[in-house]
Amino acid sequence: MTEKGLLIVVSGPSGAGKGTICKQLLKDAKKINYSISATTRLPRKGEQDGKDYLFLTREKFLEMRDDSAYLEWAEVYGNFYGTPQKNVEEQLNKGTDVILEIDIQGALQIKKKFPEAIFIFIVPPSLEELATRINRRGTDSREVIRKRLHSASKELEYVSEYDYVVINDVLDMAVERVKAIITAEKCRPHRKQINFN
Amino acid sequence: MTEKGLLIVVSGPSGAGKGTICKQLLKDAKKINYSISATTRLPRKGEQDGKDYLFLTREKFLEMRDDSAYLEWAEVYGNFYGTPQKNVEEQLNKGTDVILEIDIQGALQIKKKFPEAIFIFIVPPSLEELATRINRRGTDSREVIRKRLHSASKELEYVSEYDYVVINDVLDMAVERVKAIITAEKCRPHRKQINFN
Numbered sequence: 198m199t200e201k202g203l204l205i206v207v208s209g210p211s212g213a214g215k216g217t218i219c220k221q222l223l224k225d226a227k228k229i230n231y232s233i234s235a236t237t238r239l240p241r242k243g244e245q246d247g248k249d250y251l252f253l254t255r256e257k258f259l260e261m262r263d264d265s266a267y268l269e270w271a272e273v274y275g276n277f278y279g280t281p282q283k284n285v286e287e288q289l290n291k292g293t294d295v296i297l298e299i300d301i302q303g304a305l306q307i308k309k310k311f312p313e314a315i316f317i318f319i320v321p322p323s324l325e326e327l328a329t330r331i332n333r334r335g336t337d338s339r340e341v342i343r344k345r346l347h348s349a350s351k352e353l354e355y356v357s358e359y360d361y362v363v364i365n366d367v368l369d370m371a372v373e374r375v376k377a378i379i380t381a382e383k384c385r386p387h388r389k390q391i392n393f394n
Numbered sequence: 395m396t397e398k399g400l401l402i403v404v405s406g407p408s409g410a411g412k413g414t415i416c417k418q419l420l421k422d423a424k425k426i427n428y429s430i431s432a433t434t435r436l437p438r439k440g441e442q443d444g445k446d447y448l449f450l451t452r453e454k455f456l457e458m459r460d461d462s463a464y465l466e467w468a469e470v471y472g473n474f475y476g477t478p479q480k481n482v483e484e485q486l487n488k489g490t491d492v493i494l495e496i497d498i499q500g501a502l503q504i505k506k507k508f509p510e511a512i513f514i515f516i517v518p519p520s521l522e523e524l525a526t527r528i529n530r531r532g533t534d535s536r537e538v539i540r541k542r543l544h545s546a547s548k549e550l551e552y553v554s555e556y557d558y559v560v561i562n563d564v565l566d567m568a569v570e571r572v573k574a575i576i577t578a579e580k581c582r583p584h585r586k587q588i589n590f591n
Contacts, residue, residue: 361581380574384558
């Protein structure tokens with residue numbers, strides 16, 4: 198019997214570097230897949246439909262939501278985001294690990310439905326650094342940046358809901374820590390079948 | 395304030411390869427120390443007093459035990475083994491990680507006194523392989539080997555008391571798994587001081 202894959206939920210305040218960490222992780226790891234989220238927001242420069250996100254119309258998104266097709270969904274700054282459930286479950290059953298990069302609302306929903314998932318909270322080294330990173334991205338208006346920073350400082354309080362917290366000070370080290378967490382979780386007794394007879 | 399060190403308890407049936415894994419780990423890791431056990435058994439070929447074990451007389455061992463000087467102690471095959479408590483605590487308070495390589499009885503005692511320690515169960519890939527390893531060591535009589543094998547197969551039932559189980563199939567991979575466990579445990583929210591203000 199194939200050992201079931203791990204569902205790894207990478208979450209944390211916007212601007213903490215979740216996306217960069219996940220991209221690096223997928224480049225390095227072999228048997229790990231990205232769960233692609235569906236969203237109603239417009240693509241940012243360079244983002245591809247079906248690769249970075251499933252870019253859906255509001256109508257299509259809500260139709261799927263009403264069919265319970267999402268593992269979690271949320272409305273953030275007026276846009277909808279969701280994780281199509283079927284695809285994730287198929288991969289886990291095949292023994293593939295799946296990474297979900299989602300905001301905190303989404304992570305908390307998953308925690309209720311999938312308590313066996315691994316919840317990793319990515320934090321910036323400081324709020325000052327977070328502000329710098331959001332500004333550097335240059336895609337958001339001043340008002341959106343202010344909102345993001347305010348909500349980030351509140352969101353940090355959710356850290357205790359998570360299994361692990363990874364401080365994203367140096368990218369390579371943060372990625373190594375996430376890899377170590379995945380390796381360690383595969384050594385949990387309840388995930389192992391040990392038969393000696 | 396220095397973050398407190400981790401107490402890492404490496405345990406499992408005799409012959410699973412605990413000692414080899416710990417030696418390799420200490421060679422690779424920087425800020426990690428071995429807790430040296432006290433014992434009343436005679437040194438094996440090449441073992442040094444104060445390095446591999448504190449070799450004590452039965453009288454001295456029991457005197458310290460009665461002074462509550464051990465974090466755990468046990469009588470195994472007629473010999474006493476114990477972990478001097480003071481040394482371990484001093485190192486943890488300095489921020490040094492401490493590895494304890496002990497049998498299952500000892501690990502269960504530590505679990506009661508130090509639930510915040512990390513409990514790792516090392517298992518051989520199979521009972522056949524365990525028998526081969528014990529025979530290869532060539533230091534034990536046939537009767538002792540039989541006893542060890544019998545108790546090993548019973549001891550494997552304790553795996554669920556542990557936080558992690560590491561199958562010692564390929565030494566380097568087993569060591570990497572233990573390192574990953576240590577890295578991951580340092581990312582636990584309750585071990586971290588995160589202040590953003």
